[in-house]
Amino acid sequence: MKDISNEQQMNRAVTDLERSAAVNSSSGEYWILNRDRLFEEAMHSVYRVTLEHRDLSAEDWADFRATVSTLVAGGGTAWDNFVDTAAEKILHCASDEWYSWVTACEYRSTVQFLLDEFDAFESLAPHLRELLDDAEESFRTYGPLLVPPGPEVPRGIPAEHWWWFIQA
Numbered sequence: 001m002k003d004i005s006n007e008q009q010m011n012r013a014v015t016d017l018e019r020s021a022a023v024n025s026s027s028g029e030y031w032i033l034n035r036d037r038l039f040e041e042a043m044h045s046v047y048r049v050t051l052e053h054r055d056l057s058a059e060d061w062a063d064f065r066a067t068v069s070t071l072v073a074g075g076g077t078a079w080d081n082f083v084d085t086a087a088e089k090i091l092h093c094a095s096d097e098w099y100s101w102v103t104a105c106e107y108r109s110t111v112q113f114l115l116d117e118f119d120a121f122e123s124l125a126p127h128l129r130e131l132l133d134d135a136e137e138s139f140r141t142y143g144p145l146l147v148p149p150g151p152e153v154p155r156g157i158p159a160e161h162w163w164w165f166i167q168a
Helices: 006-024 029-053 060-075 078-096 102-119 126-146
Strands: none
Touching: 006 029, 006 060, 006 078, 029 060, 029 078, 029 102, 060 078, 078 102, 102 126
């Protein structure tokens, strides 16, 4: 991905979340697919900004978190679907290598960032927690077999995101 500034990533995330919410309130054809695609793109931007947020002012970071929290909360079931997609990528990475290890780790970290850093996400609904628990068990079981040699852990990943640090 071409390097873009935190400000551009923040703007992209907010714009995609606003578009996702707008699609959510419409009754257009394929609205769920469009909503979830936009939401997923926004989550990629949120992931990038969260990794680099230490470069932002405290006020900009707080404003971004509040805006994202509000938009995600108004996005219908897009958040649930994103957590489900994250679990799917983890499970398929572990079981049949459909997705790369890094992709699975990025999705799992995005979910954790939203839980840890964004006000609207203090916990997961029980069915989503169960999905992630199952996926994490696959990470633990198959990770040492699948992790690429010396995967580069992105700068800014907290030590609590243990899935990045599984060793082959």
